[in-house]
Amino acid sequence: MTAPQEPTQADRGTRPGLRARLVHPAWLIAAVAFLALVAAAGFRAAPSALIEPLQSEFGWSTSAISVSVTVNLLLFGLTAPFAAALIQRFGVRRVTTVALALVATGAGLSVFSTAPWMLTATWGVLIGLGTGSMALVFAASIAxxxxxxxxxxVVGILTAGSATGQLVFLPLVAVIAESAGWRWATLAVAAAALVMVPVVAGLLRDRPEHLGVTPFGAPEGWQPPARPSGNPARAALAALREATRSRTFWALAAGFAICGATTNGLVGTHFIPSAHDHGMPQTTAAGLLALVGVFDIVGTVASGWLTDRVNPRILLGVYYAGRGIGLAILPWLLDATVNPPMLVFIIVYGLDWVATVPPTVALCREAFGPKGPLVFGWVFAAHQIGAAFAALTAGLIRDHTGEYTLAWFGAAGLCVVAAVISLAIRRPRASS
Structure with missing residues (x-):
């Protein structure tokens, strides 16, 4: 009788001689990364629920408050490519720990704000740098x-962490802001980020070889790539210079800029004030936006699964087209009460919210190989530039016209452009 064969190294995902594990450590690392993204996403949900309380206390205009959100969104995006380089150079654990500390510090100090510039310094600069260091490049780097x-x-699951953060924090922030004031709501966000600091420092690991394993799915004889050395900023800028020579980069950047404009910038920041303009209570509108987060989890994970099986260009085209249709009909759905058509919009928009991320990451990897995460950092920067532009522009439109209708229609038109651009992305030439 022959003895049963031992599992191979590829089956175990470990180096020879190490005991097989029931769960590959990569999934545990992904779980810790997911929790960190949930904690960092707390502030992503906060501004839309705090605009009305800030206006009531200080009398600030929508556009004045939108400046701090705009700075936050810009730094959230512009920090990302440099954060990707820092992660490659110094490791994800150190970068993530510092990022969470910055989010907690910025949120904590913002309670002392008595002028818009103070809000910009805390909400905009400190939290922008912190969340930018844990942007979607963090998910791409882990994957x-x-x-x-x-x-x-995996990218889909980790991206859904931001949606889960929105789901967890948005109703909580709205309720606390209404019952105890916006300062206590902001402190709740700070506490959530602070709690995750020791968890990340103790459990997150930079690379598989630090645990004596190979990546999940690694073949027999796999060897780890050389760790980048040198100046991280130069590495990020070098990746940008190389990427700008490619039409694919510009197509992805343009599409993702529109993605940011129509999610974080417009709906994420201005949906609650817009619904409130139509008589809807702020807590009800916050609950609807949180419901977007529920379906975003489903949509993003499903998009990640589809990205492993379907041409990502087609996925992006479908996602952007569907989003444009939703935005075009939104002005007729807003009312003082929640009606069935509004629930349909929330469900569809939630499924589509950041479903664009897994196919965009896949196209960066396909076109730019090992530099894919760095290039995606710059594509994500375009995402946040679009978000910042939309956040500020929508605030100005509201101040000058008294409503958001033009902002919704303009965003719908941009989605059509993004769908066309995405479908036209060329496949890389096969090497001879």
Whole structure:
């Protein structure tokens, strides 16, 4: 009788001689990263629920408050490519720990704000730098470092962490702001980020070889790539210079800029004030936006699964087209009460919210290889530039026209442009 064969190194995902594990450590690292993204996403949900309380206390205009959100969104995006380089150079654990500390500090100090510039310094600068260091490049870096298979699914799951943060914090922030004031709501966000600091410092690991394993799905004989050295800023800028020579980069950047404009910038920042303009209570509108987060989890994970199986260009085209249709009909759905058509919009928009991320990451990896995460950092910067532009522009439109209708229609038109651009992205030439 022959003895049963031992599992191979590829089956275990470990180096020879190490005991097989029931769960590959990569999934545990992904779980810790997910929780960190949930904590950092707390502030992503906060501004839309705090605009009305700030206006009531200080009399600030929508556009004045939108400046701090605009700075936050810009730094959230512009920090991302440099954060990707820092992660490659110094490791994800150190960068994430510092990022969470910055979010907690910025949120905590914002309670002392008595002028718009103070809000910009805390909400805009400190929290922008912190959340930018844990932007979607964080998810891409975890997926690329710890997984050789199921990368699309992992990016989808980690991206959904931001949606989960929105789901967890938005109703809580709105209720606390209404009952105890906006300062206590902001402190709740600070506490959530602070709690995750020791968790990340103690459990997150930079690379599989630090645990004596290979990435999930690694073949027999896999060897870890050389760790980048040198100046991280130069590495990020070098990746940008190389990427700008490619039409694919410009197409992805343009599409993702529109993605940011129509999610974080417009709906994420101005949906609650817009619904309030139509007589809807702020807590009800916050609940609807949180419901977007529920369906975003489903949509983003499903998008990650599809990205491993379907042409990502087609996925992006469908996502952007569907989003444009939703925005075009939104002005007729807003009312003092929640009606069935509004619930349909929330469900569809939630499924589509950041479903664009897994196919965009996949196209960056396809076009730029090992530099894919760095290039995605710059594509994500375009996402946040679009978000910042939309956040400020929509505030100005509201101040000058008394409503948001033009902002919704303009965003719908941009989605059509993004769908066309995405479908036209060329496949890379096969190497001879």
């Amino acid at each position: 690329d470092t710890w997984f050789l298979k199921r990368r699309g699914l």
